[in-house]
Amino acid sequence: MAAHPLSFENIHLPQAKSYYLRRFHFLNEPKLHIPSHFHMLGEIMLFEKMAGQLSIDGQSLELNQGLLVFIPSLAIHEMEMDGDERRFSLFQFQRQLLQELNLWELNAQLQQTLVMQLSPQQTAFLSSHLAWLESIEQDEQQRMLTHSLLRSVLVFVASQQQTMCFDAQTSQQDLLKSKSLSKIIPLLQHLENQQSVHLSLQQAADICGMSKYHFSRVFKSLFAQNYKDYILKRKINTALNLLTETERSVAEIAYACDFSDSAYFCAKFKQVMGLSPGRFRRSTQTVSSFD
Secondary structure, eight states, X not given: OOOOOOEEOOOOOOTTOSEEEEEEEEESOOOXXXXXXXXXXXXXXXXXXXXXXXXXXXXXXXEOTTEEEEEOTTOOEEEEEEEEEEEEEEEEEOTHHHHHTTOGGXXXXXXXXXXXEOOHHHHHHHHHHHHHHHHHTTOGGGHHHHHHHHHHHHHHHXXXXXXXXXXXXXXXXXXXXXXXXXXXXXXXXXXXXXXOOOOXXXXXXXXXXXXXXXXXXXXXXXXXXXXXXXXXXXXXXXXXXXXXXXXXXXHHHHHHTTOSOHHHHHHHHHHHHSSOHHHXXXXXXXXXXXX
């Protein structure tokens, strides 16, 4: 997989929630490349029907049916999806979820990358739990069952760490030790804790305690892109959430993401994603089952 500029992906969790779950079904869509990025959340992916490649901390692997992947906080990864049909589940969570579920003893295990080919029985087990969880997670009366399903999913993934390992070329611990990145961490934490896409170069530099000229040099040395270009990608990421999670119009989303008008938004969206916002919305659907 070709190298791409590194980006920090600021993931917006639903309000008052410490996790995010979606199950995706794409049909007859062009090849999709998700550039090299990292974020603060832990990420579980279950691929039920997929072709393509995934790179984690410099090591590439083939995506295929029944593949379970766990990517810990701050691990660098990128993905290329191909094939006429793509079906997968995405579960992202904050560490505090482990405390909420009284599972803090799993914290150490859930800081190691996991890549495992599941058996059909294991795939069916995890898939059914995720589908069940998705179907009830908005029902407050099902809170005990929701917690039970969350515990089962996390315990299942953590238990696989005892038998499988992933030999990454560069670990997330190496990333954390980077002197340059440590200067940017306050900005990343700020972005993680707030929902706005309105953050100027000067404001970003102030958060990091640097002049804007020094901040610009450090930022570009880390991410191989200007801060302005990164903010554009962050706006597009916010737009993706609004397109999939709301019924707001394209014009409303353009305004919410700080674009001057909908035409400019559509042009930039297509530049980054390879398809228009409208087509993206039509082609993306959450499924309650994969039957």
